[in-house]
Amino acid sequence: MSFKIAIVGAGSVGFTKKLFTDILCVPEFRDIEFALTDVSEHNLGMIKAILDRIVEANKLPTKVTATTNRREALEGARYIISCVRVGGLEAYADDIRIPLKYGIDQCVGDTICAGGILYGQRNIPVILDFCRDIREVAETNAKFLNYANPMAMNTWAAIEYGKVDTVGLCHGVQHGAEQIAEVLGAKSPKELDYVCSGINHQTWFIELRLNGRPIGKDELVAAFEAHPVYSKQEKLRIDVLKRFGVYSTESNGHLSEYLPWYRKRPDEITRWIDMSDWIHGETGGYLRYSTETRNWFETEYPQFLEAASKPIDPARRSNEHASHILEALETNRVYRGHFNVKNDGVITNLPQDAIIESPGFVDRFGINMAAGITLPEACAATCMASINVQRMSVHAAIAGDIDLLKLAVLHDPLVGAVSTPEEVWQMVDEMVVAQAAWLPQYADAVPAAKERLSKSKVKTREWAGAARRSVRSIEELRAEKAALKQAG
Template sequence: MPFKLAIIGAGSVGFTRKLCADILSVPEFEGIEIALTDISPQNLDMIARILRRTVEVSGLKTRITATTDRRRALEGAKYIMNTVRIGGVEAFETDISIPLKYGVDQCVGDTICAGGIMYGQRGIAAMLDFCRDIREVCPPDHLLLNYANPMAMMTWAAIEHGGVNTVGLCHGVQNGHRQIAAALGVPMDEVDIVCSGINHQTWYIDIRHKGRKIGRDELLAAFEAHPLFSRQEKVRIDVLRRFGFYSTESNGHLSEYLPWYRKRREEIPDWISTDDWIHGETGGYLRHTRESRNWFETEYPTMLKEAERPLSEWKRTDEHASHILEALETGRPYRGHFNVRNGGTITNLPADCIVESPGWVDRFGINMVEGVTLPLACAATCQASVDVQRMAVRAAVTGDVDLLKLAVLHDPLVGAVCTPAEVWAMVDEMLAAQAQWLPQYASRPGRGRAAAH
């Protein structure tokens, strides 16, 4: 069943290789075309060589093309994947360093908070360009699979303002599912879950082991007794204790979405573990990214050598993309958790926001389970983020500096730390530092500045 898949941001060598190996593991897909596009010719050449070797070794008919001309790569593509990070490490550094000057301490900075909101401003400006090309050169039944963060904002912009059929994909639910099984001391395939909310703030509202429901007290006891999780996941465990439900994201992620755990610098060490960045280290993901940004260059010969192994030896991952395409093209059903426009999926979140919740995929498309009602505390934390996301998306689309500042002002952690005047000054500083990636604000560099004083 031939079709064309285009990958925007394919220069993310390791991730692109994993996604493509998963897709090429589907027997019916051996005759597809995979069109790679990226702004880095060097990275593009590296991933193209890996995939071509994989195809050759496995005797597939797959066609691998690579070009820096995005529109050319997109032409005729039924499926598109977006994995970009606009501004790279250079912009990311200012997402973390400038807010830190104002007391906003972030571990990751890619979802909400000051860094995530500015990351969204850069990403949405590019996303709208991607969507214009997709509308113009892709077939009408196209589907955009967005892997880029901030997931909810990018997907929201693509659907509402880009006019492109889009689903957002993340592996947070799978990782949390895996961790819950480990805490309980049972195989993952024996644990079934229903997880619902918004991306990176999704809640395991139903957990069953071989059909038996796992309640808060049993899950809490399992995490508190675990030798690693008990010290690495202090925020998540505290939220589980108080809310009654476990959250998908890592300790470092969750701690910066809430107003309670990172607002006093001297108390942050009480809630984090520094044995790995993901557990809450200040600027932890930035440090990790800096240290690993060129790993694929030093490890490239090894990766190229590994590409000589036939795909029959590849263990397919639980990333959603290949399973969705397989279900759509073959009719074999797939159950997962997807980021889509809410509609009636979650009853106590706004209809226009992007939710992450269970759904099924088959030849008829992606079909969400409707009528989920979140527990009140879970819904409240999601709602606070949704309000920030809505303002941030609209600001990114319109170039409205005042609305951007209001979005940052209403962010839970920023609001717990900063005064309004500090927020206005912080956003002005970030706009100046990131101007080269923010074309929508180019004509309004000073709007709203006077209100800070």
């Protein structure tokens, strides 16, 4: 087979390498072309060198090109994969820093909450630019695979306004299933069958079977509470499991941001999180992790390049959906996964226009969703709160309507539990002004926002959050990795 895949935001070096090697695990795909594009020539150069080394080491005919000209990369592409982070770590730092001044403590801030909503405002204009280019220069009926957060908002904009065949992809379901299989004592995750449905980062394991045997709430709670690690790391998820009756796919830290109950008071935050790793609830945890990962990669790049000389091992193909979807579409080997698409009746008790994440099957005819799923009422209610915020956020981003943006932030569950309307209005003004370089749709609103900020009497505070850690130096990271290696 011969076709072209464009990866937008290919400077996300580690993830691009994973997607690349996964796809080349499919024997029929050895002759395809990968077109890499990014705004950073530096990152593009690094990832192209790594992928070229993989191609050379495995004696493949695969073609790899790299350009900062996005339309050139997309021209003739059958599949477009997006891994973009608009504004990079600079804008992301403001997504965490500014809400903290108003008492809003986020672990990740990339889905909803104040940070996720502003992240969507930065991404959506760029997503629509991608869609325009896809319509104009890509292969007819090209498929857009979005990995970028905020998943639901980006996918919503691409489908509703970009008018491109789009699917959103995430790995939260797979990771949650691996946890469940482990606590239940399965020898392999493949022994666990499940139906998992909801919206991205709020997806729920509504049916579980281990080797065909149904697993109920009480057995699952007991299994998690008995686990020596997860009982400490996933305290909040276990509490939600007890109250809702079903387990959430999302990590302890992520889930804590989407609910109004666990992160609204600093003393409560430390009760529910675990500091053994960023993902369990640390304040700004993903920002710290991303910063350390970037610094580590820049410093240790020669090692990454050397590792690219190893043979591709199909047995180590990851469970990221992209390669499996492409394989099913091109070879008709059916693949079952969980995909982010417009609802249109898939989940009976969520809105038709919402972007849901639910099971589907892929073959030559495309992605075929399993329709008629009904969520437990508590799960649907929790999803609805986020969907309403997502809808307003998408509409605000399209229109450049700062008043609607403020209403979206005001209706966010955690923001509403922590901040007053006056604080929300000022916080959004401050975030829009700070991120103006990445918010072209709000250019006309920035001068008035600056004027309001100059006259505001709303008090803020300089606060690092309830559970903040400093970014570790390269030397500290080396010492930690050496200690782990010695212990293991």
